[in-house]
Amino acid sequence: MLASDIIFPASPNWYISHVADALPDGTLAIATNQAVTVVDAATRHVRGICSLRGRVTGVALGRGILCACSSDRGVHAFDLATLQQTGSHKDHHAEPCAVVLAPQLCITGDKRGTICLWPSPGVGPAKGMERLVPQREGVVCLAVSGETPDGIRLAAGYSSGTVVVICLEARSVLCNFRHRSPLHSLSWVPGSSGRCLASACQDQSVQLWKLSAERSGEAGQDPETAESELISEAAGHGPSREDASRLWTCVCAFPDGLILFSGPRGELFSWESSRQKPQRAALVHTRPIFGIRCVGSEHALTAGMDRFVVLWSVSKGAPPQMKWRLCSLGGHVTALRTDSANLACIGCGDNSIRFVDLMHREHRQHCWVVWKGLRTAATSLACLPGRGVWAYGLQDGSFGAIAANSADGPGPVETLCSRNHPGAVTSVCWLKLSPQVNGDTAPTADTPVLESDVVEGAEASTASKKGAGKGKKVDERRKGLVEVDCRPLLQGFALVSVSAGHIMVTPIASGKVSSVSSPLGLLPLSGASPQPSVAASWSLPDQDVLVAAATHKAREDSLEINSIQLFEPEPSGGLCTISVAPVFSAFAVVPRVAGVLRCVAALPAEGLEGGVTTMSLWPSIGPAGTCCRVLCGTGKGSLAVFCIPWPPPDVAKAAVHPDAGTLPSQALTPWPLEAHARLAHGK
Structure with missing residues (x-):
């Protein structure tokens, strides 16, 4: 991967004193998990990454050299120009947790109190090592x-x-x-x-x-x-x-007696000997700061628990001013989607979702972080085009929606239903239930807020906030999103969520009425009940079609059969009226959610060994008619592309008959397989 391709680095490590370092020329080094990320302060671009085998516990920069210590007791030296490792040693008997550079010396300290002096770090093998205790x-x-x-x-x-x-x-x-x-x-x-x-x-x-000024070490x-x-x-x-x-509290001293230090909640203060009271900068970090470093004599670098790296402009007589802020990612990326316009949504392992403005006028790293209301990591994301509403599914089986736009960012997390899946949500998608819904005239997250759209509960919440936080200013730009329920934006739509063996359809109810989720059953194949794995929405000019993939196994030792099934909304005179139906057995009747969806086509799908783990749709309209190419990734690393026409072929419609569930899969013609890459990935 090219260094210029790295937009969001990993999060700075926590609870270490030497989490970052800087040179006067603007070269920044940040300890990020098991690597050191090098950033150019002038352009805010990531120059590269120096990988280590253990968690980085300290980093230090010198002229042409970068040194880092790690939890595997190693101390490593890198050439700053090429970012290639030039030397290392493991002379510590405990984990080193502090590192600094002096002329021709790399000095590290460990948890047992040993201080190692490494002469000429990075030049040949580590020889002449000295220890102080x-x-x-x-x-x-x-x-x-x-x-x-x-x-x-x-x-x-x-x-x-x-x-x-x-x-x-x-x-x-x-x-x-x-x-x-x-x-x-x-x-x-x-x-x-x-x-x-x-x-x-x-x-x-x-x-x-x-x-004291007296010189020590002399006799007497x-x-x-x-x-x-x-x-x-x-x-x-x-x-x-x-x-x-x-x-955590950290401090950094500048020339002329200026000292920066942090507060317990991410505050940054500047102190001068001529002033008795420290000056407080505008709040940028929202959680403790773990590192403050000088970048020349006029700038400072901070890295905090909120996963932001911030460059400040520092001068005497004035509090620090933020120059730029770099967002980082906490944990592994668990989900990633875009709205095909200018917003990207990233789910991270730290139980947060980041909304990124890809077309921001100033910088590519502009983003918002949502974490309140998210109890576990987001495992699936989906955007409702034209509405600015995102669906999310979490590892604990819960799901919901977030309204977001590029002007004001995301609103609060909205839980649409109290019913959760028994396992992690593997996919979510939006499905249009009513043909009367027009995307051009429907309200969106960017639509001006009307008084009639404001939820009464939000007004009460606002009143209580005014009473509790007297004198606090409210951000008017975010007021509309924060106080408005996203349900009016979702009228005529349903949220489809999938977990291992379960598909839930949640039509969005208006007002204070709680949405009700209903299970969606799939057709059996060769007498084997289906285990849904993933679903996606296919948007047609007059309606939406739900494309679902399932795995069929009669017993543990039987052969695996995969199918792709299509569902369409039940026809009704207007907006769908929702009625809760009992769970129908796929062996008895045609699967459906009463008043919402019905199965219209189902056929086996070949080349999906290991089951479908991810799905992407590519609709097209050509001379041959309307069709959709379905790209499937499997649990064994294979890729397969199917071509599904609309309307579905007669053989697919015949499979929907209640008696078709007992037919052998060989009697049904599978979906057309256009391309197949067996074991394209190792996993």
Whole structure:
């Protein structure tokens, strides 16, 4: 994959002090799962990825070199120009969790308190390794100062709150001091000759330590001492031990005495010695920040738990200003769909859905994140064209809808029915039930909001929010989407959701009436009951047709037969009236959902070994008539393309007869197979 093709990198890692680093030229390195992602700050493009075998626990940048440590006890060096690994070692006996670069040195600290000094990292094998053990406790963070009269200094922060200052030239301890809570971050003040050190702790306190000017290590002189100046006080009401372990505070010092530090909920503050009170930047991060790094003297980089990487503009006398924000993906991508226009919807393993504006005027990474109301990861997505409403299915079997547009982003998650599938939802699609629904005149998510469309419950919710949050401003651009129920946009449609062996059809009810889901049975084949696997909607000029794939097995040891079946809405005078029907046996009558769908065609499908796992439709209208090419991916990695005409052939209609379920599959002509790639994929 080309580096320019990477639009959304993986999420920055959590609860590590060295999650990111930066160079003055704008080169950024971010620890993302089991890799280091290199980003160009000027263009916001991902230059490339350096892969490791374990979770990255720290990253550091130097002139022409990138170093990273990982959970497999490895320390690795990469050439920054080619991103190729040039050296590594595993001399740590515990997991290294902090890494910094000094001239001709790569310094790492592990959870047992060992600090390894790797000379000339990346140049040949790791030789001349030195070890220091100032404290027998876990190292949390490291910081290297600039040149001082007695050489370069290393500050090591420990889980107990102890800080040890070491002279790298003499390999000796200059001084040590202790905080009241575990340490999270250290940063030397540039231009202070190694005399000023900023620290941030778990109790949210930020301090500036000033070391004494006496030179240490000479006979007759005491070690250096440290005096602190409090920048930010610890939290007044101490959180519980469990909550405190989730807090994180980090700090970064700039020239001229400017210090940036983070708050418990993603706040970013700037402090100057001339001002007693820190200035707070506009809220961009919504969850704790794990790393702050200088990008030159006028910019700062932050990476947070909300999976955003943000570049800030920093200047004295003013709070930091956001310059750009890069969204990342949490966990594996579990579902991906587009609306064939400008919006893409991505389901991620962190139980969130991201809406991406592909045609944004400023940058490609512009997106919104939806997580409230999503209890598990999204396993399937589908867009209703022309309406701006997306259907989702979750791993826990629940499903629903989200209204979204490129101007205001997504609205709230709307659960359409209280009934869930027993397993993960494998596919969802929208089906038009009424031929009277016109997509050109129907309301969409972009339609102006009328007072009559506002749900009464939303008004009550708004009133309660005004009473609870006095003085808070409401974003007027999002007010319409947030407060309006998406059900009026879905009148005349049904949401079809599929899980292992179940198809549920949920016609959308209006107003406060709860939608009712009904099971849809499929035709048996050769006496074997069907197990639905996936379904998709085929849009015709006058109606929609549901295309469903199923697997048939009479017993565990019997041969597998696959079928593709077509359903159309029941004809009615107007909008479909929904009645709940009992679950019909596919062996007894023609499968249908009472008042909604009926089966109109069913035939075997060859070349689908392992069952259909995914399906894509390509409708076309030509001289030969209307047809739809159905691309199926199977559980064994094969691909197959079928051509299904409309109206269906007589043999497919004959298979719908109630007595056809007992016919052997050999007596039925299968759907025309246009192309077949056996074992096209390994899985």
